[in-house]
Amino acid sequence: MRSVLSRFRVGSVPYLNALPLTAGVEDAIVQLPPAELARRLSDGRLDAALASSTEALFSPRYRALAGVGIVSRGPVYSVILAHREPLHGMRRVYLDTDSCTSVNLVRVLLGERGIRPDFFPLPAKADPTQYDNVLLIGNPAIDFRRAQTDHSVWDLGQAWDEMIKLPFTFAMWTFRDGFVSKPLTNALREVAEAGIAQIPALVAAHQEFDLPFRQAYLGGHIQYRLDQRAQDGLSRFSELLNRFTGRPVYPIRWVD
Numbered sequence: 197m198r199s200v201l202s203r204f205r206v207g208s209v210p211y212l213n214a215l216p217l218t219a220g221v222e223d224a225i226v227q228l229p230p231a232e233l234a235r236r237l238s239d240g241r242l243d244a245a246l247a248s249s250t251e252a253l254f255s256p257r258y259r260a261l262a263g264v265g266i267v268s269r270g271p272v273y274s275v276i277l278a279h280r281e282p283l284h285g286m287r288r289v290y291l292d293t294d295s296c297t298s299v300n301l302v303r304v305l306l307g308e309r310g311i312r313p314d315f316f317p318l319p320a321k322a323d324p325t326q327y328d329n330v331l332l333i334g335n336p337a338i339d340f341r342r343a344q345t346d347h348s349v350w351d352l353g354q355a356w357d358e359m360i361k362l363p364f365t366f367a368m369w370t371f372r373d374g375f376v377s378k379p380l381t382n383a384l385r386e387v388a389e390a391g392i393a394q395i396p397a398l399v400a401a402h403q404e405f406d407l408p409f410r411q412a413y414l415g416g417h418i419q420y421r422l423d424q425r426a427q428d429g430l431s432r433f434s435e436l437l438n439r440f441t442g443r444p445v446y447p448i449r450w451v452d
Contacts, residue, residue: 198224200383204375207233207245209367211334212404213266213274213418214246216391217369217384219398229294230333230367243375244384248296249365252448253434258370261381262450264388265368265422272353273417274337275366277302279348280328284311290318290330297366298333298352300437305355307440338405338413353417362429365422376451392420 201224208218210227218225228236234251236242237258246266252258268275275298279286283306291299299315306313313329324330325345332340341349356364369384391398395415402410430448438445 197221197383197387200379201225201387204243204380205241206380206384207236207242207247209233209246209334211274212338212402212410212413213334214367215398215402216395216414216420217246217264217266217388219387219391219394221383221387230296231294234296237370237372240372242372244369244371244380246367247370248298248367249430249433250297250300250437252368252370253430253437253445254443256446256449257373259373259376259449259451260371261369261384262427262452263422264385264392264420265426266366267363267419267422267426268353268357268366268417269363269419270354270357271351271417272364272366273341273351273413274335275301275333275352276331276337276341277350277352278324278330278332278340278345279350280346283309283350286311286313286329288316288329289313290316290322290324290327292330292332292336293317293320295331295333298331300441301352301356301364301433302331304433304436304440305352305359308359308436335404338409342405342409356429360429360432362432363419363423363426364433365426365430368422371451381451388420 207226230248233245252260399410434445
């Protein structure tokens with residue numbers, strides 16, 4: 197599978213949550229934050245990426261691999277709005293500029309509650325503890341929660357689940373038109389299936405964070421089956437995206 201992937205330019209995120217989808221082929225995949233993956237997929241520097249779900253929703257140029265993704269069915273732990281001000285009293289929210297899906301998800305979740313703060317980019321290398329209200333994703337969100345600051349934490353996966361009662365898909369394998377090939381899609385699916393089956397072994401072998409956290413996070417907070425309910429969740433998200441961003445939203449073109 198590594199030899200197949202090396203023939204394409206493939207990217208993924210540098211976060212613990214992607215481990216089961218890329219285990220064993222990391223050296224054939226470039227690892228970049230979601231926003232940079234989106235830029236490289238858009239300008240042609242990548243052929244495929246484990247990209248934010250909003251990439252395929254906001255552009256008809258992309259196709260997405262059915263069946264696997266980064267999915268939550270309740271608390272996700274690593275996508276959070278940390279806030280000192282009450283949600284309904286927030287005036288400003290600072291957004292992790294590495295995020296794509298989550299910056300839109302927080303607008304949807306707040307907008308559905310009638311909350312319309314002003315949004316600002318979190319400055320590069322800023323200390324998030326110095327901001328009253330801040331959106332964080334991935335490993336930085338995990339580090340923030342484990343540091344036990346004086347912020348309250350709003351878990352966006354849990355908030356979505358409570359509001360919509362459907363899974364939320366944060367990322368999925370996304371392809372530029374013209375780069376959907378059976379060898380590539382088969383290789384990515386085979387890597388994913390092998391990784392999902394080996395989650396206990398991956399958890400035991402990986403050194404990032406402590407073992408009890410990895411056991412709860414991989415396969416628990418983070419799940420990998422992009423099934424029909426997860427697709428239904430994406431359909432609902434697309435409706436809300438259009439309402440709260442005003443941007444055109446397109447049906448996802450799935451690759452089996």
